[in-house]
Amino acid sequence: MKGQRIIVTDPTLRDGSHACSHRITVEQIRRYATAAEAARVDFLEVGHGNGLGASSLQVGLSLVPEEEMLRSARACLKETGLSVHVMPGFATVKREIARALDIGVDLFRVGAHCTEADLTQRHIGAVRNSGKEAWGILMMTHMASKDVLLEESKKMQSYGAQGIVLMDSAGAAVPDDVRQKIGLLADKLEVPVGFHAHNNLGLSIANSLAALEVGARIVDGTARGFGAGAGNAPLELLVAVMQRQGYSARADLYKVLDAAELAAQLFAENLPVSNADTIVSGLAGVFSGFAKPVQRAAKQLGVDSRDIFFELGRRKVVGGQEDLILEVANELARRQPSAQPPTPSA
Secondary structure, eight states: OTTSEEEEEEEHHHHHHHHTTTOOOHHHHHHHHHHHHHHTOSEEEESOTTOTTOOBTTTBOOSSOHHHHHHHHHTTOSSSEEEEEEOTTTOOIIIIIHHHHHHTOOEEEEEEETTOGGGGHHHHHHHHHTTOEEEEEEESGGGSOHHHHHHHHHHHHHHTOSOEEEEOTTSOOOHHHHHHHHHHHHHHOSSOEEEEOBOTTSOHHHHHHHHHHTTOOEEEOBGGGOSSTTOBOBHHHHHHHHHHHTOEESOOHHHHHHHHHHHHHHTGGGOOOOOHHHHHHHHHTOOGGGHHHHHHHHHHHTOOHHHHHHHHHHTTOOTTOTHHHHHHHHHHHHHSOOOOOOOOOO
């Protein structure tokens, strides 16, 4: 669909929250939001890594109150829309969505596990009734077949979603998977289809291009890949390759490159890298946002973090089940042979 303009959504200030344990500051929000406005991305997504209302002991407390985060970004954006991620398990219509509407959020991306679209009906309906834009987000999409994803997407479309985005939340997809799933949705749905990549297997750009090749009209990317696990598709690379391949987008390449340089300064201590844990997370199909809590549990209990990831994958654990990380780590610790005292020397 090279003739149609591609919508570029930048969740640097939301997915990146996972990478820094939700410690993004107001100053970082203001400076990066100003750069994103200059870069002409279509939407900038802001908030806790798990979305509206998610700041908690279970999944991590945000450094800055949600309302302050959104107001700080809103003040810096004029042409670029302000977006939020919404998960019904965390956000309520009467509190979090109502507050976001008052602040002036433009786009609500309402997400659910890839087989649980039913949970989004009330939230999507409330946003649409308010006159704002709502998209349906299906997460952990490696865990469902293309036919199941189509069925769930049709539900979201029927609830009023104006776009559907598949998230490769575990960074587990390969290009053929993406082509089959995105291609089917782009062919059968009446609304634009998008793709949100993670780089755990080093395929975020390849997978995003595969999505575009079969009809995706929405792509996500973060500056320097700042996001959970091994990060997202690096926005600067994504926009550059899209330009090389002839895709039309509002984003300004030079300004996107500038935003990436700024992100490298602002988030230097937490920029994602590929390592043993992120690779195994992708292979195991485990939510990228589990990287830091898995590492903490492994260190605390003296077990191999890779074993934790594979066991979580075997159990098909998903976001919101963070309590199982410590449970798995404890079980692995109990299975380890007890350390034997050294043999006395003769």
